[in-house]
Amino acid sequence: MKHSLLYKLMALFFVVFFCAVGGLTYFAYTSSRDAMLQEFKIRGRSLAKAIASESRTYYRNRDVEGFTTLLQSLGETEDVLAILTYRSPKTLWIEFAGIELTAEDLSLNETTDTWQQDTVLAKGHIVSEFGNAVADPAKANLADRQEAVSPDGWIRVFLDRQALERRLDTLVIRTLLISGLTVMLGGTLFTWLLRQSLHVIGPLTAATKKVAQGDLRIIVPVSSHDELGELAQGFNSMTEQLLATTVSKNYVDNIIRSMIDTLIVVSPDGAIASVNRAALALLGYEEHELLGQHITVLLPQHEPASSEASREDLVLQNVIGQGETTYRTKDGRAIPMLLSEAVMRDEDGRITGVARVAKDMTEHKQTEEQLRLRGAALESAANTVVITDRRGRITWANPSFAALTGYSLEEAIGQDLRSLKAGQHNQAFDQNLWDTIVSGNVWQGEVINRKKDGSLYTEEETITPVYDQNREISHFISIKQDVTERKQAEKALIASREYNRTLFDLSPIGLALFDVDGSIVDCNEAYAEMVGRLRSEVLGMTYWELTPKTYDEQARKIMDTIMKTGYFEHYEKHYIHRDGHLVPVRLFGNLIERDNDLYIFCSVEDITERRKGEEALKAAHQKLTELNETRSEFLANISHELRTPLTVIRGEAEVTIRGKDKPIVEYKTTLERIVHLTNQVNQLVGDLLFISRSESGTIEIDKQPTPLPEILLEMYQEARVLAEKKHIAVTLTSRNAPPIIVNGDSQRLRQLFMIIITNAINYTKPEGAITVNLDSDGTSTRITVADNGIGIPEEDLPHVFQRFYRVKQRRQDLVRSGSGLGLPIAKWIAEAHNGTVSIASVLNRGTTVTIELPLHKPRSPR
Template identity: 30%
Template sequence: MDNALENNLSFIDLFSSSPDGIIITNLDGEILLVNPQAEKMFGYRAEELIRKPVEVLIPQRFTTHPTNREKFAANPQKRIMGEGLDLYGLQQNGTEFSIDISLSFLKTEDSSLISATIRDITERKQVEDEIQKLNEELEDRVNKRTKELQESENRFRSILEDMTELIYRWKPDGTIVFVNEQYAKLFQKTREEFIKINFFSLISSKAAKIIKRRIKTLTPQQPIQTDEYLGTKGDRAGRWYHWTDRGTFDEEGQLIAIQSMGWDITDRKNMEEALKQSEEKYRSVVEDQTEFLVRYLPDTTRTFVNQSYSRHMGRSEDDLIGTRIIDELSKEEQKRFRKKLAKLTPTNPVFTDEFYTISSDDEECWETWTDRGIFNKNGELKEIQAFGQEITQHMLDDREMQLQNAALEASANAIIITDFDGMISWVNPAFSRLTGYMKEEAVGNQPNILKSGQHDEVFYSVLWDTIKSGQVWHNEIINKRKDGSLYTEEITITPVKNQRGEISHFIAVKQDITKRKKNEENLKNQSIAMMNSYNLISSLNQVASKVQTTLDPQQIYKILEYELTQQGINYFVAFLDPEGQDMILKYVAMGSKALKAAEKLAGVSSQGFSIPRKNFPVYEDLVKQKKPQYFKNILPVIEKMLPEFPEVLVKSFARLAGMKQNVSTIYLPLFADEEVIGVLVVWGENIKENDISTFSVFASQVASAIRVSELFKETQVANQAKSEFLSRMSHELRTPMNSILGFAQLMEMSKKDPLSDSQRERTNQVIQGGKHLLSLINEILDLSRIEAGRLEISPEPVQLQSAEREACELIKPLADQKDIQIVIPTEPGENLYILADHQRLKQVCLNLMSNAVKYTRQGGRVTVTHEERPNGYLRILVTDTGNGMSPDQIERIFKPFERLGAETSEVEGVGLGLSISKRLVELMDGKIGVESEVGQGSTFWVELPITNDPLEYLIKKDEEKSLVELPAQIFSILYIEDNPANFELVRQILTEYPQIELLGETRAEIGIEIARQQKPDLIILDMQLPGMNGLDAMRHLKSDKETKAIPVIMHSADANPSKIKELMKLGAEAYLTKPLNIEDFIKLIEKLMKGNVN
């Protein structure tokens, strides 16, 4: 059946509730649709008639019916009730019955149909025939046999009483002489009351005048009249009636009585009115009548237009009449229009078409047109009448409906539609994926095919009571898939009401939450486990925090011994004995129970003891595998560790130390520079294999503390020696330089004993040489500080032109001596900022400009330019007109103490300026390089990150935020940061993303355990944390199988390239420096959420 017809809810409602039978066929006579009244009328069920020829409902003697149907299809003129004579229908049992029929031609988007409205008039025909017969008898005998007439009238009255029609008999003056029971009920009176009432008092004065005027037209030759009236009083108000009035005349032809028979045709009139209204809205479905009317000649000259068409065209009627339609069409449309006109014939006089146009107010517009040719008697086309209407809204609605259907089909949630009784009428693909039932299997069934047996009948009773009362039902429900597996879904069922406000359908939207429910249960269990782990971590953190606050190894051992004992943890820690020959481990610290047992049974004191390598195979495994070992039973290990002790003593030691048969043990290696330097052993009844991670963190902290304390002592000695050396060197060099420069300046300034010209020149050479030597001393000290890592760099937004001008001012006197022109950018550069250390940037610019001036010939030029790079960096170029360099020289130019061409050049220096510049640029996260050709001069360049104006750098406007469409599922982020301000900044940034769940922790140890338990989608890790630092935390995260796959972003104020390289090598997704660049941070988070990170 045509989709547009089926989707027309108004039509379907009228079709189903019509008191008349309605049958819709195609042009070949195949039955497509049958309403309930037609089923009842012919004795068939609808499914028995669908696709059958309509001739099965017509007696065989009407052999011309197919021909008549074909003629109607060729010339579909609407036929109304009463135009067909002596028509009969054929019931399934073979019974013929009288019918009246109206025919309509339906035109839809993709087919042409015929609608037949059928009324069973068997009873009415019998009544009319009987009345006719009785009236004839009355007329023949009225003057002859009054008695017989009376009997006939009585019989007539009896018949009338049994009829359902409205019947009354009255005289021309309005006196009522008879009414049947149905008529009396209509006016809510008894028949006896009617005899006293004048007919004209029952109706309005206007209606009375019309009826009086009409009965005067009744004659013996034309005794019958029919009409339709709209009631205006009482219960009749607003109801329509069809009346047939038959006059009774005397021998002289005088009207003596009128007999009226009526039917309540309100339903039919309502249907016709509804159809009429429906036709206005859905003309393309019901018939070809539309809103616009145009008449035109075969050459397309307009002869008539209506006002609707005139308004639609935006032109007056006079302006349109006389113009040709074809002149307003494109060449392609003209060709198509002429073809359609050429096909019009008297037997095929109609064609339809749709047009897309731009209306007079420049809006897109769709129109549909039905053109009917008007032919003369000779079959010549004289004129064409066209009916059209705008269907723009219909087309837009169709487009919107297609989009909505596509959205429902593509929905990730399962959607199911049922009728009021719960019969499934539609499901989307997500339903099939969720339940395993294909659409064909689900449609026609009820949702109880998904019942799991997990809910009682009260549950389902409440569900149905809720939705059938018109309320939305939302809950969680356990259902069963086709394969028998259970799943949990979150379901929302919404009632859908029809135009009468009655619930006709239910729509259920389902989301599979099985995984979420399982995760919630796991999370609940994990929370309990986490609390236990947290308590353990807290205890160990208290110990670790105290261990890491001291740099004295002996003090660390004492803290371990005291604090772990206070925490009630059974343990011992042992390290390599650096002086031992065949002894491997030396006792360092032991828990209270173990220590007491050792003192009592083995004579072990707090000074410790050693264990031979062969007696501690676990240690050998730790050295080889470099990972913790877990044992469910500690006794066999202890027995191998103490072979020289009697078995009784070993077991007593174990018993006193709390090492029972069921006690578990973890052996954890202690690392220093990737080498195992010792072991941490913990044991107890509550020790589980999952605790390895927690104790590994603690073991790492203990080892780091020991290692740091030892290295600190070594570093202190080395740094002190280096500092003393640099101090001595500075002192030893500066002391004689003080005398040299001081006395040379006194000699130059002396007025008492003025110097000769030659002496003054020589003295000036001494002063200049001294100053040069002093600058070389400063450069050497700078290089020493850089190599020692003691030179502090403070990156900040620096205005580039300001730094360049300062450097230019300092180098200008040297350039003026050689008549060298220095050209720096003159365009406005106040808003050009780079991220650098202001003082060190000026030093680099000064070194590059100074070198350029030194190696440029007399009268040459040094040019400074800028160039933006695609990677967000700015390149600063310093170009000279010197001699240039060979490729071999370029390779060595940035090495310390390299003075290229020193043997042939008079330029002073020791070759440290470019080397220091390179180190400084790299410390500022930049690059430095050179391009040169012999004889063509050189261009030295520096690349540093571009940044914003300081104010823009610190303040991000809301409107500058650019959020993209992201996946809707929850994305969890664990941020390990001890600075509350930094955490609050990230929290506020991420509030723009409702799907992000942000977790926070201030300590790396607890953060690692949270990561193991909750498996976040991303970890943001600060470098500087209390206790374990970010680097060690990163190592633990990437070495643990539970967390190694979780992406980690490092966040730190340390922009040291070597540190960044080390962390990226460990597996960091990115390294973000402080202050945080919000735009870059947002882009990185969005890429991670979409699983697309470079």
């Protein structure tokens, strides 16, 4: 908020106050200075006069010493710098000198009775000199002088002028300090009093500006009860009365600014007095360019001013003018306007001007022209155009309607358009059409109608609702086109395309259409399945994405061939499947033209099955070869396994027959060997039968809750008998107390344990050791058979469970090699009990066989 009045009053006060204080200060200073100077001069003259007077007495009494003492006393107390006495202008007697004087300073130039002057001594000292003549100024020391002196003389008294100046300077400083302090205190007090008195002036000034701008709702706060407070109260009362009786200027300005039509106020003499924003924006003028100009500046040049003048005359006669006119813009364009004029009068009824409100009619004129052109276009349109009212009755149709339906326009007007229906559509179709258009939406579709002669025709129809000014549907516009022949051709074409597409899609052979760049334009499902993708994924891919890089050179040669000959012969290659493996295929292709572009049509046959058949044939042949080899090896092994014991049995029998006189003990030994070898043959035959029955699935496993420690103890006792013959120690340990129950076949479990323990005995050297351990963790039991025998080579471990596989290396020196059926039988028995058998072995350090079986879980009582 600006405080210009406050500042002005403060400035005026300070000027007056400063001048008053300055004047008083100057007067006080000059008065004091003059008084001090006058006192200084009086004191000097009085001092000189007093010395001259006193000198008579002292010299009359010849009291030189007293006079000298007087002079020195005066010099010390009265700031006297020097007292000089002269008998003549050239005879000097220095009575007192407190400063150094030169000859030039001592010369006497004045010879008047009294004098006073300011002098600058040779040493630069400023003094005030006071002189006084005496009749008998001095007497010489009569004791020392015999001659008489002149009865006349002079006395000069030098006072310190600089001391006086210092006192004057001190006076100036004190005076200025007192004046400044007085100004500050007075100004502060005046400012405070002025602010307290004028604090309402600021809000009152701001409120006055608001009122000037048309805001009558402003209220000035009243915070005092003096004359300014009464002024604020009066101002508030005035604004309240004005607000009750006056329309706000802002309110009027807002109305004028918000007008979308142009408003130009013209004075009675035709000069433009006011223009709103809409008029300036439309005409392209700035406000200052139009104000004061005659209204004819906005009229086209071809329109005479007389017409506007006559209109103004009618308006001024209180006749309201309304009609069309034309405004000319700043750049010369003519704009058609719809004009409305009204006379403006003051309170006394005098005409103050004319208000011209005009609306831009450009779009309206353009719309009229477009409607005219559209009407002509609709009349001459090849398509049928029909306009109906809201109930569907025909109000207008173009000439094409007669050609389409066979009805003349005279017959059609007033008829319901739905009378053309041929009954080819169900009620739901008709209801949907009607619901769509009455809800304000556009309906498009095909309709089968009946002509006047009874024949059917198909038309494409678009029905659009038309709204009135109340946004309610008043009419419908229907545009129709006869598509009967096109529909017949389309049906034939669609049938042909569907037939071809069906052949294409259902073909078991992959079919694909490529452009000359290798992009796949179309393909059937068989082709997409060939590469492990959906048809939508294949479309857009390229030949090169589906083909390994190794076929690039071949593909270029094929492209050269087909571009030259129009086709390529069958050839084989591979496609890349989605999962990465290669798919063998056989291709054949032709070059075709479609829509003026060249494409390559390919038939692709997946030859995976053929290749698999070929591979299967090769594999079968290889398998047959291996089976023949296995059979030969098997027969050789069986022949060896059977022939060896049988040969021994035969030999032992022949020896027994020839040895008639041998002791009974030898016969017994021979018969035991025969029995042992017979057991071997029987064991081999039993193993072969077990393998055969396991392959055919005829072995029955009778699973019952079986106490495993009992079976294992029986096998341990039997094994210990065999082990003792080779001096091998067999130990049975158990970490868990019995019972350990498994759900198994006790006979097959005995067979399983005997195979494992027997193998351990057979491949452990004499004096060796075998440990059988039984352990359980609550869910399964683990039987471990560990020996310190010859072990199994690492390369043979993966094959020990294969049938007829025998480890030959470094075993022949220990025991006869087995048949290669024991461990496979053991593995089959363990797996039949849902268990496992595993082997860990280190050559020359021993073998550990682990059998793991699940424990029996008793059923919980219901």
